[in-house]
Amino acid sequence: MFNYYLELALRSLKRSPGLTLLMVLAIGFGVAASMTTWSVFRAVSGDPIPWKSSKLFVPQIDMWGPKGRGPNSTDNEPPDAMDYTDAMALMRAHRGKLQSAMYQISPSVVPADASKHPINVSGHAVYSEFFPMLDVPFLYGNGWSADDDSQRAAVAVISGKLNDKLFGGVNSVGRTVSIEGKDYRVVGVLGSWNPQPRFYDVVNTGGFSTGVEDVFVPFERAIAMGMPNDGNTNCSEIPAQSGFVGLQQSSCIWIAYMVQLDDAAAVSAYRSWLDGYAKDQQTAGRFGWAPNNRLRDVPAFLDHEQVVPSDTKVSLLVALGLLIVCLVNTAGLLLAKFLRRSSEIGVRRALGAPRGAIYAQFLTEAGMIGLAGGVLGLLLTGVGVASVSWVLPKDIASLARLDFSLLALTLLVAVVATTLAGLYPTFRASRVQPAWQLKSN
Amino acid sequence: MDILPILSTLRRHKLTSWLLILEIALTCAIVCNAVFLIGQRLQRMDMPSGVAEHELLQIQVADVTAPSNPYARLAEDVALLRQVPRVISVASSNQVPFGSSSSNGNIRLDPAQPERTLFATTYFGENLVPTLGTRLVSGRDLQPDDFVDVETALKALGTGESKSLPHVTLITQTLAERLWPGQNPLGRIIYLTPVVGLRVVGVLDSLARPNAYDTAKAQYTMVVPIRMGANKDQSYLIRTRPEDRASVLTAALAALKKADPQRVVTTKRSFDEVRRKFFQDDRAMAGMLVGVIVALLIVTALGIVGLASFWVAQRRRTIGVRRALGATRGNILHYFQTENFLLATIGIALGMVLAYGINLFLMLHYELPRLPAVYFPIGAVVLWLIGQVAVLGPALRAAAVPPVVATRSV
Numbered sequence: 001m002f003n004y005y006l007e008l009a010l011r012s013l014k015r016s017p018g019l020t021l022l023m024v025l026a027i028g029f030g031v032a033a034s035m036t037t038w039s040v041f042r043a044v045s046g047d048p049i050p051w052k053s054s055k056l057f058v059p060q061i062d063m064w065g066p067k068g069r070g071p072n073s074t075d076n077e078p079p080d081a082m083d084y085t086d087a088m089a090l091m092r093a094h095r096g097k098l099q100s101a102m103y104q105i106s107p108s109v110v111p112a113d114a115s116k117h118p119i120n121v122s123g124h125a126v127y128s129e130f131f132p133m134l135d136v137p138f139l140y141g142n143g144w145s146a147d148d149d150s151q152r153a154a155v156a157v158i159s160g161k162l163n164d165k166l167f168g169g170v171n172s173v174g175r176t177v178s179i180e181g182k183d184y185r186v187v188g189v190l191g192s193w194n195p196q197p198r199f200y201d202v203v204n205t206g207g208f209s210t211g212v213e214d215v216f217v218p219f220e221r222a223i224a225m226g227m228p229n230d231g232n233t234n235c236s237e238i239p240a241q242s243g244f245v246g247l248q249q250s251s252c253i254w255i256a257y258m259v260q261l262d263d264a265a266a267v268s269a270y271r272s273w274l275d276g277y278a279k280d281q282q283t284a285g286r287f288g289w290a291p292n293n294r295l296r297d298v299p300a301f302l303d304h305e306q307v308v309p310s311d312t313k314v315s316l317l318v319a320l321g322l323l324i325v326c327l328v329n330t331a332g333l334l335l336a337k338f339l340r341r342s343s344e345i346g347v348r349r350a351l352g353a354p355r356g357a358i359y360a361q362f363l364t365e366a367g368m369i370g371l372a373g374g375v376l377g378l379l380l381t382g383v384g385v386a387s388v389s390w391v392l393p394k395d396i397a398s399l400a401r402l403d404f405s406l407l408a409l410t411l412l413v414a415v416v417a418t419t420l421a422g423l424y425p426t427f428r429a430s431r432v433q434p435a436w437q438l439k440s441n
Numbered sequence: 442m443d444i445l446p447i448l449s450t451l452r453r454h455k456l457t458s459w460l461l462i463l464e465i466a467l468t469c470a471i472v473c474n475a476v477f478l479i480g481q482r483l484q485r486m487d488m489p490s491g492v493a494e495h496e497l498l499q500i501q502v503a504d505v506t507a508p509s510n511p512y513a514r515l516a517e518d519v520a521l522l523r524q525v526p527r528v529i530s531v532a533s534s535n536q537v538p539f540g541s542s543s544s545n546g547n548i549r550l551d552p553a554q555p556e557r558t559l560f561a562t563t564y565f566g567e568n569l570v571p572t573l574g575t576r577l578v579s580g581r582d583l584q585p586d587d588f589v590d591v592e593t594a595l596k597a598l599g600t601g602e603s604k605s606l607p608h609v610t611l612i613t614q615t616l617a618e619r620l621w622p623g624q625n626p627l628g629r630i631i632y633l634t635p636v637v638g639l640r641v642v643g644v645l646d647s648l649a650r651p652n653a654y655d656t657a658k659a660q661y662t663m664v665v666p667i668r669m670g671a672n673k674d675q676s677y678l679i680r681t682r683p684e685d686r687a688s689v690l691t692a693a694l695a696a697l698k699k700a701d702p703q704r705v706v707t708t709k710r711s712f713d714e715v716r717r718k719f720f721q722d723d724r725a726m727a728g729m730l731v732g733v734i735v736a737l738l739i740v741t742a743l744g745i746v747g748l749a750s751f752w753v754a755q756r757r758r759t760i761g762v763r764r765a766l767g768a769t770r771g772n773i774l775h776y777f778q779t780e781n782f783l784l785a786t787i788g789i790a791l792g793m794v795l796a797y798g799i800n801l802f803l804m805l806h807y808e809l810p811r812l813p814a815v816y817f818p819i820g821a822v823v824l825w826l827i828g829q830v831a832v833l834g835p836a837l838r839a840a841a842v843p844p845v846v847a848t849r850s851v
Contacts, residue, residue, distance in 0.1 A: 022747040026740045033736045037729065067556060106673070108505045108705050118505050120705040181506045238546070238634055242595035310807045311726045314478065318730060321471040322737045325464055329744035332460035336751040390728075428456075 009365035027373025030326025032380030037319035048195040053298040062292035068236030081253040096259035098133035104231035123215035125222035141173035141188035156184040204231030335425040346437025366422025374414030469792025473820035491647030493574030501708035503673035511670030534566030539719035543651035552635040580643035587666035610639035615660035749835035761846030777836035785828040
């Protein structure tokens, strides 16, 4: 029976090719525009580490107090990064399963081949637990050990890209790399790893970054070598002493921190430890205010930092509006088309077709238009996603990709939406009075 | 043209008419808001920087090993760059307008005040005013003997000894007006800390912040006479004629490289690129919205064409009868045009209400300003035009229906 309806639908569509084409075009445009913006939205609001994001937490401590927030601040939010003193206290306490303080560095790397120019790379100074905590994939070797952390060992983990550049892509574990004029032993080479948004250090990267992290060195080693912070530094008061050492003694915030807590009990234990710590600082006179801490997991922190640009949300809304207009449009055209065939419906009904059969026939027709619109939409979505890189900043555009799920979703949205739009016209068609139609002819 | 017959016809196609009206209303509402959003973006992208944008180049270099005397190094570099042919002026600065990365300070008007008055960008650098090309409205520029090395200043800050601290500053007109509305700012004191009081000696026409995200506060900037010395966050700014920019940049880089082949150039760009990069999100958003609006208008136009064609086909006989009874082609054409105008008008009226509602929603959730009334007529005119253009084809086809159709049976 379905085949028969398909044939009927084809016939009917062929009878008015202009109108059919209009409907297909409208659906194609609507679906493509919404799918293109959806692909961007999906890319920027995606969970960068879905298997673990609910176990990774960003602690925030209020080291500035109400005074540091300025007169216009209404929320009582503590700063979103850490000063050196508190980050070190948290590292020493070691209350989480895995944790790492980190800051952004941008050292120069001198290639062994003297004919090549030194290059400036970006990376992070981190603790050894950074690698297992974030499930960082290694191509060769591994991260460094906790002993390397405390001994400030001259070891480094480099990206596959930097490995290609410096060592021609061979296993370089054990070889030395010159960073800021000092030799470091390579202990690990990363596989391809470029999580977006860059959830472990949102404050410094703004969430998205086109650059790949090329080098990781032990945190305390970087501090000892005076490798300056390349990320943001925010101060509520001018540091009493200049330079990098002054920064470490100040209440300026420049360190990102992440901790892995596996269950609710661990989270609440960590939370109460944080409060205890802040209370101790209050007692010691360092904080002149009550504890005001936050402990957000990765999704909550990304949301708090407004990593998904509100622009993207607005454009998604606009595109959804477009899809709704397309549906209304299709509903109008289908209604006109179906009601024009009242006499045909009358004949079918008079010959014994139940209402259900009319429903099946017309919904099949609507579905076919939807399918055709969906195929057109697929092509247009392809064009849309390709041209996204033309309007969007590179770091975001490179995330918007055409993949199977997007293609399937495009087709599904087109067919479901058109069938929905066809529901009312079909309902009206099924209500046609056969006797009345037959008489009037 | 009598609209009553049109209305009675529409009453027979109530539902399709309402769907068309709904479509026009939605389109109108979305177009009003989207055009408003685009307008806002374009306005933001037009934000003045206060500097001679087409004449400026920015260079940043990083050293593999830190120079022993960064101040001497900076002076050498600046002297080198000045000797590059066709360079008009050279400055060093810790930041540039629209450069994103910024250094700011809390401003107080009274050293004892517990909370800051506002948060302003502090430019540290020599020779900034002539190089950037920002205009001095009143007062004087910073003089060489106003300048203090940053190390010295920070040390003095630690000991509380005020003699080695900077004493003067330049501020923008906007900042002056915000701090002392309607008064002469020259000679007044701004406090960066309780001991650092800076006397305003000059007022700048305009100088934007590196992170000018909030238009209202984009000009809250001051220039403080502090020498930062050479480091990788310091920028060399070169002013030259617009047509010389490419050649001067190459020559300047070569000069810097020659002085020390080991250093790494981290930034080399014209100020046009600085602006382009800073506003790329706004441009992207505007581009995306334009795309969606175009798609929306196309869809709406297609919908109007479809329904109008359908109605024309349905009413062929009626049209034939009217023509046979003496109606001219013009009458038939106008009939469909008026019908479309009526539907569009109702749709637009509804759309205005909806546009206002959507704007309220956006204001509530996305911190957008209120939609100015001027956007309503824009939306209306656009939709009237689209409607008329879309209906023209079907209406012409209707006008071409010969009177003889009336005499034929279906």
